[in-house]
Amino acid sequence: MSTRSHFIYGNEIQGFTECSEPREVFGxxxxxxxxxxxxxxxxxxISIVDQFxxxxxxxxxxxxxxxxxxxxxxIVEFKYCFLDDELLIQLEGGHHITKQIVxxxxxKLKL
Numbered sequence: 001m002s003t004r005s006h007f008i009y010g011n012e013i014q015g016f017t018e019c020s021e022p023r024e025v026f027g028x029x030x031x032x033x034x035x036x037x038x039x040x041x042x043x044x045x046i047s048i049v050d051q052f053x054x055x056x057x058x059x060x061x062x063x064x065x066x067x068x069x070x071x072x073x074x075i076v077e078f079k080y081c082f083l084d085d086e087l088l089i090q091l092e093g094g095h096h097i098t099k100q101i102v103x104x105x106x107x108k109l110k111l
Contacts, residue, residue: 003018003019003020004016004017004018004019005017005019005032007034007101007102007103007104008036008063008064008104009063010062010063011042011061011062011063012038012039012040012041012042013036013037013038013039013042013061013063013064014035014036014037015034015035015036015037015063015101015102016034016035017031017032017033017034017035017093017102018032018033018034018035019032021033021093022093023092023093023094025094030093030094031093031094031095031098031099032093033076033090033091033092033093033098034090034091034093034098034101034102035088035089035090035091036087036088036089036091036101037086037087037088037089038055038057038086038087038089039085039086040085040086040087041085042057042058042061043055043056043057043058043087044056044057044058044066046080046087048072049069051071051072051073052069052070052071052072053069053070053072053075053078053089054067054068054069054111055067055068055069055070055087055089063104064106065106065110067110067111068106068109068110068111069109069110069111070089070091070097070101070109071097073092073095073097074091074092074095074096074097074098075089075090075091075092076090076091076092077089077090078090097109
């Protein structure tokens with residue numbers, strides 16, 4: 001059974017935590033994995049620079065800034081699916097970058 005908790009929803013952007021799969025370190029709960037889904041309609045480009053995934057949107061949105069970077073250590077997996085025209089980014093639960101994105105704090109992630 002999947003239990004999703006949305007922290008972003010709208011304008012071709014969706015962000016949620018997967019609450020049915022807790023992440024633990026040495027038996028201690030650290031957080032839930034989070035997922036960002038960004039539609040092709042608003043996505044300008046994605047690139048990898050050094051250890052960062054750089055995401056650029058066509059303009060600023062209420063939910064996310066027009067440009068931001070995610071440190072690679074927070075990313076479990078990402079893919080761009082041409083069938084669904086979406087960028088899917090899986091973020092590691094408990095990671096400080098994941099916590100910033102879930103709390104909608106992009107101050108340290110903006111380019």
